[in-house]
Amino acid sequence: SAVISQKPSRDICQRGTSLTIQCQVDSQVTMMFWYRQQPGQSLTLIATANQGSEATYESGFVIDKFPISRPNLTFSTLTVSNMSPEDSSIYLCSVELGAGDTQYFGPGTRLTVL
Amino acid sequence: KNQVEQSPQSLIILEGKNCTLQCNYTVSPFSNLRWYKQDTGRGPVSLTIMTFSENTKSNGRYTATLDADTKQSSLHITASQLSDSASYICVVTVPGGNNRLAFGKGNQVVVIP
Numbered sequence: 001s002a003v004i005s006q007k008p009s010r011d012i013c014q015r016g017t018s019l020t021i022q023c024q025v026d027s028q029v030t031m032m033f034w035y036r037q038q039p040g041q042s043l044t045l046i047a048t049a050n051q052g053s054e055a056t057y058e059s060g061f062v063i064d065k066f067p068i069s070r071p072n073l074t075f076s077t078l079t080v081s082n083m084s085p086e087d088s089s090i091y092l093c094s095v096e097l098g099a100g101d102t103q104y105f106g107p108g109t110r111l112t113v114l
Numbered sequence: 115k116n117q118v119e120q121s122p123q124s125l126i127i128l129e130g131k132n133c134t135l136q137c138n139y140t141v142s143p144f145s146n147l148r149w150y151k152q153d154t155g156r157g158p159v160s161l162t163i164m165t166f167s168e169n170t171k172s173n174g175r176y177t178a179t180l181d182a183d184t185k186q187s188s189l190h191i192t193a194s195q196l197s198d199s200a201s202y203i204c205v206v207t208v209p210g211g212n213n214r215l216a217f218g219k220g221n222q223v224v225v226i227p
Contacts, residue, residue, distance in 0.1 A: 004157070040219070041219060042118075042203070042217035042218055042219045042220065043158075043203075043215075043217045044217075045214070045215070092157050092158075094157075102148060102160040102163050103160075103215065104160070105150075105157030105158045105159070106157050107155075107156050107157045108155070108156065108157045110155070
């Protein structure tokens with residue numbers, strides 16, 4: 001299994017500002033994922049972050065809005081840029097320890113944009 | 115488009131009672147099907163994972179079943195406890211290079227004393 005921590009656990013931000021969310025894993029992993037979970041909705045994949053390469057973004061998500069860093073095999077950040085109230089959501093990171101293995105999720109970051 | 119539909123959307127049950135949650139999917143083929151439990155304010159935690167050839171998988175009081183012919187899965191909770199109050203999410207893995215996951219919206223279960 002993997003133990004994942006996220007910082008901050010929650011934040012309230014003003015429109016137009018940016019927030020960087022950190023994700024730390026207790027073991028080295030190749031693939032890390034960033035998800036968004038809007039109220040009452042299923043998890044939506046934002047991007048896949050592999051160490052040493054550019055993140056791969058899903059349809060509807062762009063690097064300018066959600067820049068991602070993956071400096072090593074245990075850490076990643078997701079920045080929510082130029083925030084609007086529509087960005088209010090829970091943001092989760094997850095990892096997969098091996099092909100076909102279950103994904104382990106972090107506790108999430110609850111973001112509220114005023 | 116891959117879809118995972120769950121029912122009921124929400125459910126209230128008395129402590130000690132059993133309940134069954136349903137998941138219908140259209141993903142085909144798929145690598146595996148997973149059930150996650152998500153407590154309020156927490157990330158999802160894996161309960162069971164089944165390949166397409168498995169019919170049932172248990173984890174304590176949680177038992178998942180899978181019928182690949184009808185593309186249905188269920189999660190049965192036995193002798194519910196207050197701590198079972200959570201959202202239960204059905205997730206189907208789409209085979210491919212990225213092991214893409216298709217998520218249901220979840221079954222919201224509330225256990226009352």
